[in-house]
Amino acid sequence: MNNLEERGHLLTEQVNPNSQNLDQLSSLELVELFNSEDAKTLSAIAEAKEQLAKAIDIGAHQLHRGGRLFYVGAGTSGRLGVLDAAECPPTFCSPPELVQGIIAGGAGALIRSSEDLEDRAEDGAEAIAHRQITELDVVVGITAGGTTPFVQGALNAAKARGASTVLIACVPATQVKSEADVDIRLLVGPEILAGSTRLKAGTVTKMALNIISTGVMVKLGKVYGNRMVDVAVTNKKLHDRALRMLVDLTELSREDAGYLLERSGRSVKLSLLMHWTGLDKEAGVELLNAHQGQLRPALLSYQKSQQ
Template structure:
């Protein structure tokens, strides 16, 4: 494992050397100025992120799954992205999974030593049935976390596609992945506190990976979430507004059609746009692999 003091994420930030003596306003300004650099750092990684997205899209189309693996903050960032996919895109809860060193208990409380165990990660991925159909993304700001390295090595052994996400150049975990996303965010305002810029960059990248993937597999029409899972009143209203916006019918008419689809947005849109029934709309959506623009065109032929 590389010594921490050699990593860019562990170096002292010249802009915050005297932060403990600054006013509240100045502290906030320093943090904000550093945060403003994150998006530019992410931009430099877009070619690598694109490669990762292409792999994930292909994997999901072939029946595979996406796994995030991390320890501490990195693991929790993976959880944040994974748990939002089912309600946002109506995908199965196991399609995007987050694996955290130390298990579920590590979400709220650090589990001592878990991130140093390479074999523990391999056992966890094996228990989840990772195969050559899947994509495993290992996340570690330092790029040297043994748990993540172990996960990527196991993933490669079983033939899964592998992606590393770190915040240091030429990181250890990059050696065990076919695609390397190294988002160099530099020294943190608080030395070594990678829950700040590094974690922000990682969250942005994971958001981009899943959002772009879902767009590419037909979960979005224009810029609307047409596969939203209606599980509460707010999402019910969003579904009605989406249908009304796309089809130009009234709020009341959109709601009436959605009742017939049990609040599934896609068939409701196709039903209105193509003037067909629920069963026919479902069939056209199935024939076009979930892409409702194509489903509407097919229905009109």
């Protein structure tokens, strides 16, 4: 799009015919309208399932090779990316640098409006250079309307450096084209409040980021079954969750599970491996490392070695 001032035709900027009397609705009618419109986020995710799966596969492949995952956005889109990145370390015990959020305006933009900073493509490119992004990394550009210069500048710079690129937008490709390796379009339609993409567009974007980051972490072996066995045991709630996982999966008493957890260095994954194999901590770590930290392959390998 050559003239970024003329965005009225974009799907995210159009007027929703279902909410033209928004200011006349009762509170209950408002809730009902939101509910019916938000239901469209589910179908939008379903329509984009192939692209989301591709993003997971590329992300897992690149991170397995030593790369990093970056989310880039401005305003609401940037905040959602930072949020998803921030939730990975406590959930999956991943290092903070593995998944990172880049928002136009930096940390200050998380708590105050910075939408005036989204129009500088060169700032997006500079953010990519500053983080020394390489061909091992994955950069996900998040822009509801698809046109945000900060995001486009970042994606172009990342692509020039050989990184894998993903675009998440809420407008069809016919309105805004993309040369990203993975082009994810989440078409939820016009917002109840015209142009306010913190609503449906924000909701469906959060859903997509949940799917991508969780899917990547599953592929990296951060999960066993549906348990977050790489959870960082950093507070009472997470310590309790760790103990409950061990009790459920091993049938140990809570007291014995606590002892096992401490012997492993507070690693649920290592605790399980030690319990199921009889290995000590050092040997368990060695076996896990030999299988890229993945518990199930490590267990299968040990079981075969004992036959």
